[in-house]
Amino acid sequence: MKLTKLLERVEYECINGSVDVEVADLVNDSRKAKEGSLFFCIKGAVSDGHKYAADVIAKGAKVLVVQDEVEAPKDVTVIKVADSRYAMAMISAAYFDYPAEKMKVIGITGTKGKTTTTYMIRSILESAGHKVGLIGTIEAIIGEEHIPAANTTPESYTVQSYFDRMVKAGCDCVVMEVSSQGLMLHRTAGIPFEIGIFTNIEPDHIGPAEHASFEDYMHCKGLLFQQCKLGIVNMDDKHLEQVLKGHACRIETFGFSEKADLRAENTKLVSRPGYLGIDYTAEAKDFHLDVEIDIPGKFSVYNSLTAIAVCRHFGVSKEDILKALAQAKVKGRIEMIKVSDDFTLMIDYAHNAMSLESLLTTLKEYHPKRLVCLFGCGGNRARSRRFEMGEVSGRLADLTIITSDNPRFEKTLDIIADIRTGIEKTDGKYIEIPDRKEAIAWAIHHGQKGDVIVLAGKGHEDYQEIEGKKYPMDERVLIREILAEDAAKGK
Numbered sequence: 001m002k003l004t005k006l007l008e009r010v011e012y013e014c015i016n017g018s019v020d021v022e023v024a025d026l027v028n029d030s031r032k033a034k035e036g037s038l039f040f041c042i043k044g045a046v047s048d049g050h051k052y053a054a055d056v057i058a059k060g061a062k063v064l065v066v067q068d069e070v071e072a073p074k075d076v077t078v079i080k081v082a083d084s085r086y087a088m089a090m091i092s093a094a095y096f097d098y099p100a101e102k103m104k105v106i107g108i109t110g111t112k113g114k115t116t117t118t119y120m121i122r123s124i125l126e127s128a129g130h131k132v133g134l135i136g137t138i139e140a141i142i143g144e145e146h147i148p149a150a151n152t153t154p155e156s157y158t159v160q161s162y163f164d165r166m167v168k169a170g171c172d173c174v175v176m177e178v179s180s181q182g183l184m185l186h187r188t189a190g191i192p193f194e195i196g197i198f199t200n201i202e203p204d205h206i207g208p209a210e211h212a213s214f215e216d217y218m219h220c221k222g223l224l225f226q227q228c229k230l231g232i233v234n235m236d237d238k239h240l241e242q243v244l245k246g247h248a249c250r251i252e253t254f255g256f257s258e259k260a261d262l263r264a265e266n267t268k269l270v271s272r273p274g275y276l277g278i279d280y281t282a283e284a285k286d287f288h289l290d291v292e293i294d295i296p297g298k299f300s301v302y303n304s305l306t307a308i309a310v311c312r313h314f315g316v317s318k319e320d321i322l323k324a325l326a327q328a329k330v331k332g333r334i335e336m337i338k339v340s341d342d343f344t345l346m347i348d349y350a351h352n353a354m355s356l357e358s359l360l361t362t363l364k365e366y367h368p369k370r371l372v373c374l375f376g377c378g379g380n381r382a383r384s385r386r387f388e389m390g391e392v393s394g395r396l397a398d399l400t401i402i403t404s405d406n407p408r409f410e411k412t413l414d415i416i417a418d419i420r421t422g423i424e425k426t427d428g429k430y431i432e433i434p435d436r437k438e439a440i441a442w443a444i445h446h447g448q449k450g451d452v453i454v455l456a457g458k459g460h461e462d463y464q465e466i467e468g469k470k471y472p473m474d475e476r477v478l479i480r481e482i483l484a485e486d487a488a489k490g491k
Contacts, residue, residue, distance in 0.1 A: 003063055003077065006038070006091045009190065010081060017077030021062055026095055026157055028088060035060030040088045041070065049084070065091070089156035089189035099163035100191045103133070103171055106310060107178040107188065109224050110199025110234075112358065113303050114152070114177040116295070117199060120307035120328045121175045127324035128316040133166035135159065135176035138331060138460045143169040153182025156189065173314075180220040188227075195310055196228030196249065199302065200237045202354065218242050225249050232309045234302065235260040254309045255302070262287070262309045264301045271366045273341050276452070282308050289318050293325060295334050297362035332459025334359070337479055339444055343451035344368075347475050349459025351378070351405075353388035356456060360396040369450030373397035374443050375457045376419070376436065378465075379410030383418055390422020393430075397454075400430040403439035405457050406465040436464070440475065441482045445491075 003019050024036030030052035033039055039056040041049035041064060053070040063077045064070060067084045081087040093100065106121060108114045115137050122132045122141070134141040137152045142165045153159070153176070166174055178196075182188055201221060218239055225231045225247035233240060235253035244251065254262040262284045270277040276296035282289040282305060289308065293300045304325055311321060329335065335347045350356040356375070363371055373393045377386040393400040402419050404412045412434050423430050433439035436458075443453050455475055462474040 001095060003038070003079075006094045007079065008094060010079075010087050010090050012087070013080040015078050015080045016072050017063075017075065019077065019079075021077055023063055023095075026088075026092060027056075027061075028155070028157065030056050030059075033059040033061045035062075037061040038063040038065065038091070040084050040091075041066045041068070042084050042088070043067065083186065085156070086186040086189050089160075089186050092157040092160040093190050095157075096160045096164040099160065099167045100174075102167045103163070104173045104194040105163075105191055106173065106175040106195045106197065107191070107193045107224055107228065108175065108197040108199065108306075109178045109180070109183070109221050110197070111202045112355070113199040113299060113306070116300075116330050116333050117197070117303045117306050118175050118177055119330045120304060120325060121310050123328040124307055124311045124316055124321055124324040125173055125175075125314060127320045127327075128311070128314065130173050130314065131169070131171045133162065133169070133171040133174035135162055135174065137177055142166050142171075151182075152177050152179040153187050156187045159187060159191075178224055180217055183223040184220040188224075191227065193224065193228035194230065195313065196224040196231045197306055197310065198225070198231065198233040198237070198240070198243055199306060200234055201239050201243060215242075219245075222246065225251075230313070232306065234306075252309065254305045261285075262305060262312075264305050267298070267301060269296070269366055274336070274338050274344050276336070276344060276363070276366055284312075287312065289321065291322065291325065294336070296366060297334070299358070299362065300334075330460075332461070335459075337476065339479060339483060340447060342449040343447040343453060345444065345447070345453045345455070345479075347455045347459060349461075350375075350454075350456045351459070352385055353392050356389055357392045357396065359454065359456065360392065363452050363454065364396060366452065368452035369448055370398040370452075371396065372399045372401065372443060372447075372451055372453040374401040374403060374439055374453070374455050376403045376405030376412070377415050377457070378406045379408035379412075379415055386415060386418035387422035390419040391425050392422075394423035394426030394428030397428060400428055401439050401443055402430055402432045403436045404434055404464070405436075406461075408465050409467060436473070436475075437478045437482070440478055444479070444482060445486075 001023050003021050003023050023038045026038050027033050028040040028042050033056035039061045050068050050070055065079045065084050065087050072078050118136045122134050125132045139149050140147040140162050222243045228249045231249045231251045234255050235257045236255035253260045256264050264280045265283050267280040277294040279292045280301050293304050332349045337345050339345050350359045402416050463470040464473040
């Protein structure tokens with residue numbers, strides 16, 4: 001493809017060579033450069049791509065996109081831009097012939113609820129006959145293909161390549177999670193979002209290599225509403241005004257507030273053996289729908305209400321909405337696994353103090369006989385997370401089962417000791433079972449009538465990381481194995 005075509009929506013200065021050249025492919029990893037490549041010199045938190053200019057030139061790269069000075073021979077084109085990440089997004093879109101413009105793109109940002117809401121929207125739209133691509137924390141979905149995710153919002157080239165494949169697969173819509181990092185690092189630059197969604201915001205992702213402050217975090221979340229046609233936002237969030245500062249789109253609201261354009265009324269918790277859910281009525285000026293969701297908690301109301309608000313703009317029938325919401329399941333997000341008629345067992349990805357507190361507080365509202373929380377913490381991560389999660393579980397759960405998670409290069413027993421330190425700040429009861437399968441088996445075998453048992457931390461993950469290697473470990477598989485072993489023993 002001609003470089004002039006790739007640069008048609010980019011402000012640039014050609015400081016070396018000519019723009020009248022052919023580009024074979026686009027790369028931002030020097031190891032992937034080859035003859036005819038265009039290489040983006042990206043300044044990252046760990047590495048600076050400008051340092052690899054000579055390496056990629058030696059491999060045959062013919063174009064460098066830079067924001068700092070580099071040395072290059074006369075036959076190599078050097079394109080100077082203000083921000084090479086932004087340029088990468090715009091050039092990648094051009095490389096794939098602007099695939100986002102051939103679909104309706106729905107972007108979801110917020111601290112919590114993005115993943116579940118994404119799947120709910122996809123489920124509803126597909127039930128109404130749309131073919132919907134998905135990009136999110138767990139995976140990207142293109143037709144029948146499921147691609148495991150490395151980032152909530154991938155790099156811009158990957159996003160555009162997914163869009164291109166979605167168009168070729170016949171998708172007319174795509175719903176994607178849009179992280180604050182993705183917005184800050186221009187991974188979504190140039191995408192014409194049909195609808196942007198704001199779920200909620202709490203202090204998170206603040207620190208080195210992330211956001212300098214909560215204010216910066218809110219600002220980055222708000223960037224979505226400067227590049228979408230319609231913003232659908234949570235009116236109940238106290239930070240909404242700050243998030244929407246500078247928005248350039250129409251705004252619709254949802255929530256429990258009487259002033260919301262779409263609001264939830266008559267909320268009722270539903271509990272029966274092996275099942276937790278919630279009922280409510282969705283109300284708007286010209287809309288009424290009685291909803292039952294088999295995912296517990298107030299946040300499930302928000303997630304489903306958001307999905308309903310979006311899908312009303314696609315003319316989806318009430319019948320299709322209800323059918324799809326009943327079927328919408330997200331792996332590892334309050335995923336209930338039926339093992340007994342006496343108690344409820346679920347898997348959830350809650351892996352920090354904030355998400356664990358939200359989860360356990362929600363479940364306590366159902367007044368279980370006991371709330372049992374099984375979790376571990378990842379190795380080579382902030383030790384403070386272990387103390388905090390231990391304290392949360394000790395305070396809110398009736399029994400905590402401390403076990404392993406992804407120890408990585410640390411010893412499981414050392415991690416458990418840190419969690420124990422947190423629990424012992426409370427009067428919460430706990431036991432320690434380092435082997436996760438043994439811990440899950442103990443939880444199942446000691447489950448009592450009316451219990452709610454949560455396996456927290458692993459969620460959708462299907463591996464355990466130990467000493468640099470990932471070993472297969474899916475809690476759903478472990479549960480099946482435990483039940484099969486029990487059956488073989490006649491239990």
